[in-house]
Amino acid sequence: MNTKKCRGIKNARFWESLAAGKLSKMIDVIKKDPSLVLHFRNDYLNVYYHSGSVAKINSEKSIEISENYFVSCDAENYTRNKDKQTASDIKKHEALLERRNALKQLFYDGEFESYFDKMKKTMEKYWAYNSPGKKCEEKDEGDVQQEICIHNQYESKDSKYTIIDLEHEVSVEADFCYKGDSPFSKNKNGIIIKKKEKPRFDIVSVRKSTGQIFVWELKKGTGALEGLSGMHDHVDSYLHTIKESPEAENSFIEEMEHVLLQKQILGLIDKRVKIDTQKDVKFGFVYSYSDSAEDKKKQKEEKKAVESLRNQVQKGIQINEYPIIYLKPNSYTLSEK
Secondary structure, eight states: OOOSSEEEHHHHHHHHHHSSSSHHHHHHHHHHHEEEEEEESSSEEEEEEEEEEEEEEEEEEEOOOOHHHGGGGGOOOSOOTTTTHHHHHHHHHHHHHHHHHHHHHHHHHTTTHHHHHHHHHHHHHHHHEEEEEOTTSOOOOOHHHHHHHHOSSSSSSSEEEEEEEEEEOOOOOOOOOOOOOOOOEEETTTTTEEEEEOOEEEEEEETTTTTTTEEEEEEEEETOOOOOHHHHHHHHHTTTTTTTTTHHHHHHHHHHHHHHHHHHHTTTSOOOOOOOOOSEEEEEEEEOOOOOOHHHHHHHHHHHHHHHTTTTTEETTEEEGEEEEOOOOTTOOOOOO
């Protein structure tokens, strides 16, 4: 495993603070708040609230918060273009960023409960301005991801899986980096502009009964997997990263073992969760729908279309080899029933 580019905390001082020092109090706050979800990245943490990052934490003394959460809500009152800013614009911009600095200071002072409370309110104001009518209870794909993470832990009675990671972006330096030739984007003439470099897996889970790792692609709403190419593109990412070779698969499993162990030490995942390193990594799709009358009608049609697509083959990929879980409306439990 390439430890330089794997997920998890490698900095000894940072880890000591999380496990038993100042930041352990932050971990306690997050564990008590079901609206917050924490995930490891490459030597830093991201904390999410309704799919929005409320903190990128690099150490006790380093936290990053997007300035967009503060300044975009007042964009109509001043210009952010530095070349066009007046003295008044500059003053307003600095005042807004001072609010961000004040929040950072709460974090540095160890006032974690107050910090997250104020950041959540900041996020809600941001959504109210940028997505008029959006409420926190309305779920977009990122929200559904977070709900799936919350509702699929070892203690979750009806779930067959425990979520150990979300939004897993494959590094170009990982031992299981992408080795395929699929395009990342094309121009209007269909010519490849850029090849796929960093595939991203929505959900990484462990099946409770077997310890086998399952990687899932999440799609919300009808038309989420449009056509054969969309499904095959996700399978292509899986086949040419994790399944590219036995060595690549073993490296991915080792990385997930590392993430799981660190989360268990911090009390974020039950210690009874185990990964069976002798079992191969599986891939599948998760569909999520709302309970609107329109969605219910389209869902039936879409299921038939998807099942039809699963019997087709493209570039040697047979889609029906990969499971699909259809979530019930307003349900986030992963189960093949």
